[in-house]
């Protein structure tokens with residue numbers, strides 16, 4: 451629901467392209483495919499491909515025209531967990547980029563890579579391909595990263611959850627070369643030199659009002675220090691300037707950019723149509739919250755008690771169960787950020803039928819593991835009157851196999867494995 455609203459908003463804002471990120475795959479490829487049908491922009495991934503044909507499941511790249519400039523855009527997906535039924539793989543970037551680049555750079559003047567790969571991979575890409583001019587990375591950090599050039603590639607990073615808007619003004623020249631890293635550093639040095647000059651002038655001109663000899667000597671010391679700094683800086687600048695003039699032919703026109711991030715604050719004006727989409731979504735989410743609050747009230751009447759309740763009378767069994775992998779099954783999902791994936795949940799929690807995974811999203815914390823009641827059945831009545839409501843002792847092999855079956859566990863041996871989970 452949130453995803454559908456985001457896509458509506460992106461359509462209104464006028465996105466040209468987005469890359470498929472690992473987060474986008476959490477609900478599965480079929481879900482993303484159906485969402486992408488409502489998008490007016492392409493979803494790009496050159497490396498998320500069919501396992502057999504190796505053809506991209508989405509679009510590898512796209513081209514847009516901005517004035518006289520053709521802009522090529524490529525998407526790369528970062529590591530993600532895929533369902534076997536998706537019949538898909540995420541290939542390493544070096545298996546897909548070379549061929550794609552050879553095809554693209556002929557037509558496209560400015561090449562942008564939207565990358566969901568880890569920062570270290572992006573750095574390697576920048577070092578290997580000077581003809582990728584801009585890498586915008588997502589998911590690599592929790593904050594924006596200002597542009598940093600590597601060879602002829604500028605890398606920058608977006609903040610998650612749309613908290614910042616990045617604006618980059620580019621003056622693109624046919625040389626297809628950026629004003630190089632040195633030039634940027636040189637400009638920074640020149641700016642510090644100017645600041646030093648201002649400080650020096652202030653020291654030189656300051657009238658001596660309450661000038662004791664001591665403060666006079668102190669002032670001279672600071673003044674000389676600043677002067678030495680200035681001479682140092684001037685030396686560095688001269689050196690960089692002679693170097694730069696040797697490297698690049700003076701008739702080459704270099705491309706320049708300037709970049710800033712704007713925090714998306716409450717007080718920024720709203721786009722009326724987008725804000726309508728957000729309000730509708732907010733209302734729908736509150737409605738669900740309402741229903742969940744109601745279901746929290748009904749949790750108490752659920753036939754499942756949760757392992758903590760069982761443990762109050764069966765401390766020994768609780769202690770031994772806590773040593774098993776069953777007790778950690780939910781944490782296994784959180785470690786992989788799959789705890790909201792209905793396709794995973796039913797087997798990694800207690801008392802949810804395999805085809806009702808989404809119900810597991812709103813269960814109590816002490817059912818978030820393969821708990822006591824997975825094997826002994828729901829026990830609320832038992833806990834209130836153990837003798838009137840006895841629970842079965844030994845779970846059947848069929849029960850284990852509701853979870854321990856292909857593709858998750860293909861060669862389950864009941865007699866061997868039951869020994870590992872009995873309470874000793």
Ligand code: HEC
Pocket residue numbers: 755756759760761762763764822823826828829830832833834836837840841842843
């Ligand atoms: C109020 C204390 C209490 C709570 C809470 C409780 N039990 Fe029991 N349980 C007992 C008692 C007492 C017996 C023995 C009943 C008997 O001998 O007939 C028993 C028996 C059992 C047995 C059968 C053991 C056998 O030898 O046949 C199982 C299995 C069991 N409980 C599981 C659970 C589970 C699972 C929970 C949590 C849902 C739970 N119990 C909660 C008191 C409790």
Ligand code: HEC
Pocket residue numbers: 775776778779780782783796797798799800820824825845846849850851852853854864867868869870871
């Ligand atoms: C509700 C689903 C479910 C049921 C039913 C279930 N298991 Fe499991 N079992 C799991 C999951 C999930 C794991 C893996 C937990 C993890 O590592 O995060 C697991 C792990 C195990 C392990 C540990 C595997 C290892 O390599 O350490 C054993 C042993 C095991 N189960 C035995 C059984 C037996 C025996 C039964 C039947 C009495 C059973 N399980 C019933 C879901 C289930």
Ligand code: HEC
Pocket residue numbers: 531532533782783786788791793794795796797798804852853854855858859
């Ligand atoms: C039909 C039941 C079932 C479903 C659905 C299921 N699992 Fe599991 N999972 C198991 C069982 C059973 C085991 C234990 C396998 C074993 O003992 O070898 C397990 C083990 C695991 C493990 C630990 C062992 C390993 O292979 O590294 C991970 C991680 C895991 N599952 C993740 C997931 C994710 C992610 C999903 C959803 C995409 C998922 N599971 C869906 C039953 C299931």
Ligand code: HEC
Pocket residue numbers: 757760761764767768769771776820821822823824825826843844845868871872873
């Ligand atoms: C993966 C399945 C499984 C889970 C989960 C599980 N049990 Fe058991 N439980 C068994 C098996 C198997 C036995 C032993 C049956 C036998 O000896 O015949 C057993 C036996 C028992 C007994 C009888 C006394 C004993 O120790 O043999 C009690 C009580 C019990 N379990 C309570 C619990 C409680 C409480 C929890 C959760 C903290 C729990 N069980 C979790 C499978 C499980």
